[in-house]
Amino acid sequence: MIYLDNAATTCTKPCGVRRAFAEALSKYSANPGRSGHALSVRAAEEIYAARQKACGFFGGSDPAGVVFTLNCTQAVNMVLKGILSPGDHCVVSCLEHNAVMRPLHALSAAGVTYSAARVHPGDGAATAAEFERLIRPNTRLVMCMHASNVWGIRLPVEKIGEVCRRRGVLFAVDAAQSAGVLPIHMRAMNIDFLCVAPHKGLYAPAGTGMLISAADAPLKTIIEGGTGTLSANLEQPEELPERLESGTVNTPGICALSAGIDFVKKKTVQCIHEYEMDLIKQLYEELDSIKGVKLYTEYPSEETGTAVLSFNAGDILSEETADHLNKEGFAVRAGLHCSPAAHGFMGTMESGAVRVSPSVFSTARDMRAFAAAVRRFAGKSAI
């Protein structure tokens, strides 16, 4: 099977990640920090080292601001529900994933309002201006994805961050598709909250997520419980990360995540991005030469895109195309990708689209084989 569904999760994990996971199971399986004995402290040291590494890698301000979560969606929920109160307004982009849109929809029943800024692919200044235009006196938060999980379109987070700083609005970034493949520096980009899906571009196991906070603004909690701190008090502790980490953390996953950051740092974000973009450019050219194949985005660019390409074979439903490709040995994702907003933007709500997303482990040969399979399918289906 050739796996090209890395925007959902990376399937092939580096040796170092697998080794770190196994080592944590055998060496650091005590509950980190809870019990005070040597094994508990040893596990806590590993967790803290991972916080330090993540903080440094993403340009955060304090390792204590690195909160480990189940996934990126939980991190996004923590920000939206932790910041927004009835009467507050939030600005998002018109391409957001349901990780952002569903919590916002739920909050709207409680009196939170939101507006979606139009994205102008390839024109960062125009996109940032759309965000600024929508900021109101009661806008408390701007939240946007760094890169579209459907179209690979990059949002100009540096420019949007400048707008937020100037206008005194908190800024949160959903980096599910960008962490590990695009440079991110929270302080330089004026990002107050960064939500990360380490099981994607950081090659960590599923069941890992991060919320990195650089803001002084305290977040309301969406879950309370045991933190191993201030236990005599029934109030949830105020200090991060414990405030947002009730219950036992995923030590093996976090140790593997730490190894994933090492893997990406060694290869470098820039080399990974350039390599994956070369693959996606090759695929774009091949698919573009097949009669009847619909491509919705401009030719991929390192400056304005990420290595995600969605297409359709004529008017055939995307699920049908992906099912055929699955039988031919290719793992891709069809449908709406939990992002009806992004499909509404491109006019593909009815058909969905077939999404191809390589990783650093994909090859030019994989791209050629995939394009050949699409060509055979298109010929057979007479699209």
Next chain:
Amino acid sequence: MNKPLIMVSSVTYAIKGRDILRRMGYRANIERTPGSLNRVGCGYSITVDDLDINKAKNILSENNIKIYGVSGGEAV
């Protein structure tokens, strides 16, 4: 004589504080806050061998580490 303990909320802040002091060249360590001193429950403490306790407290406070008490002082 027992070493003074600088009590902090969690193992995270204990490790963070210890690392800050160590980077400055001091011999700092962490340990579980003894139950007899710990009125808030489940805390950790930092010990420093070769630095005045008030100077250590100042360094930690400047680095946003909240101190919940010092052994021999008032536990919070």
